[in-house]
């Protein structure tokens with residue numbers, strides 16, 4: 001399913017004023033459902049036949065009869081609990097014999113007339129009627145709108161979200177599946193469309209009695225939330241799609257006659273969408289592809305083979321075709337293999353959202369895929385934690401964020417990254433066999449991990465831990481490089497790559513990162529290295545002499561970085577709106593051009609040269625890489641968002657800390673270093689603009705002399721050593737023999753690192769106890785760094801280690 005949100009147009013750029021993002025305004029009212037999901041362990045529903053009177057549009061009353069077939073899985077069964085919301089039950093019977101029942105408006109409890117034991121079967125007949133409800137969120141349940149009646153099988157506020165119970169009795173969970181048949185009575189010219197195929201030829205639909213009998217059957221077992229119907233004065237466009245297995249599948253587009261031409265135009269690329277998913281996930285397994293167009297503007301719902309789709313969005317344009325693709329993709333992710341619980345909704349929604357990118361790649365090419373992935377990644381990095389209220393993992397999400405941004409958008413990034421870890425061939429084989437192995441079943445994230453692991457040597461335990469089970473992001477960059485020319489076409493490249501964490505509890509492991517070598521002639525060559533932990537030393541042979549070395553250039557992974565490249569041929573302003581940066585070229589000759597890559601990192605820079613002069617941003621820095629002509633003069637602009645009123649909440653940590661230390665906004669400095677191995681110093685030519693309000697820590701910095709290097713902000717400590725921030729004696733003795741004693745003040749920190757003069761971490765651990773024992777460290781000068789619970793470096797003491 002997909003919600004359509006009318007969002008503010010998000011145009012964050014260094015040129016725009018900050019805007020405020022509206023938080024989700026849903027009321028999350030919980031409804032109690034007393035029947036529990038373990039019912040499916042004692043009783044299996046094998047088939048449900050619904051007979052529905054859908055003729056009373058005036059009073060909006062539904063009359064229904066459900067014939068539900070059960071197979072018993074335990075002994076001594078005497079009670080059946082079913083979910084049915086609001087509607088009134090008038091009869092429950094078995095083999096023509098009335099049964100006792102209670103119905104509290106949610107739980108329908110039927111007492112059987114005899115004891116049933118394992119492998120027994122029986123069929124309940126339940127008559128009910130009433131006005132079916134819509135979910136309190138406005139999204140989900142049953143709708144009578146003018147000349148239409150239709151359902152949406154999920155309720156955003158409903159608990160559980162599965163919402164078949166709004167119009168028929170069922171086990172309303174993601175696990176129970178059965179086949180369905182339908183007999184619906186409508187008043188001509190209204191017709192009813194359900195899952196599966198009709199039981200008679202639909203040619204004409206003429207019936208002069210005034211009432212039409214519509215009969216449908218779906219032979220694939222589906223959960224209750226995927227049962228979908230639409231009644232209206234419909235016409236049909238039927239075409240054929242030929243699957244990869246050379247079968248043909250009918251495509252049904254069900255819309256009012258006057259809308260059919262527009263619908264067909266908007267769905268021009270539907271067959272391409274089917275092909276794109278067949279290529280990655282295997283053949284389409286259902287009896288038809290069906291979309292019923294309904295007067296609902298809030299989104300679409302993936303009812304198996306009878307998708308409910310907003311009529312208003314099939315306007316003849318291709319503007320919404322990713323929504324078309326998304327719902328179709330659910331016929332693999334969600335409908336064919338379903339998440340076992342709402343906690344793993346990313347398996348349905350994240351993968352269906354990722355499939356939008358595959359559709360774009362298949363239909364419009366690699367650039368369209370790249371654009372989809374990078375746009376989605378930017379949304380995740382900038383907004384998902386605001387929209388959902390916290391940095392969340394993708395799996396194990398709470399009820400109120402089942403349909404949130406982490407599940408859909410970060411879940412889509414996860415699909416993309418999984419493809420990168422595995423490679424295309426393995427990702428396709430694993431997906432296709434996953435669909436067969438778990439066909440018409442439900443799965444957990446762990447089952448998916450274990451299945452996919454069989455198809456790759458890449459470590460998916462790390463992958464699932466880092467990207468799915470834990471919140472946050474990794475960030476990485478090159479700290480140092482050593483290039484050795486072996487011959488004219490052979491260079492040994494040795495790199496130190498540091499990893500930093502953006503709201504993640506630990507460093508990522510076994511992560512395949514692309515390293516692109518660009519020569520002076522502009523030729524490039526890409527190698528993949530595996531990085532783990534805080535610092536990774538990697539080496540490989542390149543056939544090119546590198547002028548630039550770039551990580552993750554094609555966005556095969558989605559770290560906490562927004563990077564953008566431009567080739568600039570004219571003077572003037574250029575917005576790197578993706579990388580949150582603006583350049584301003586004042587002077588350049590007509591023949592020259594500038595190639596520039598700007599990376600905005602959402603972490604503080606890794607300091608290979610720890611230094612005391614500046615309190616350096618722990619939230620963001622920019623790395624500029626480029627080919628700059630000799631006759632050239634340019635400037636740049638960055639913005640900082642140090643308080644929530646900016647609408648952005650990623651620079652707050654540092655500014656909160658700075659405020660605690662008594663630094664005011666007007667003291668903020670632009671600091672620069674040539675590369676990660678050099679020291680930071682204050683930029684010589686810049687202007688701080690604190691904008692309207694002082695000390696809201698929202699503002700911008702314009703600077704001249706734009707060149708390669710790292711840029712960030714900081715405050716001058718006025719000191720030459722961090723140790724002098726405090727005049728107290730915090731560690732003792734110093735020099736150290738083999739044990740460092742910590743003062744009370746330092747015990748508030750969570751972890752420490754001992755770092756040598758070259759920035760190498762020699763020893764690290766948690767702060768527990770009032771001293772740290774130095775384990776076989778060579779005598780010399782070291783820095784002892786203290787980190788808070790979020791992993792931020794907060795304090796440093798220097799010491800000399802001696803040996804007796």
Ligand SMILES: [Zn+2]
Nearest residue numbers: 001002349352
């Ligand atoms: Zn969806």
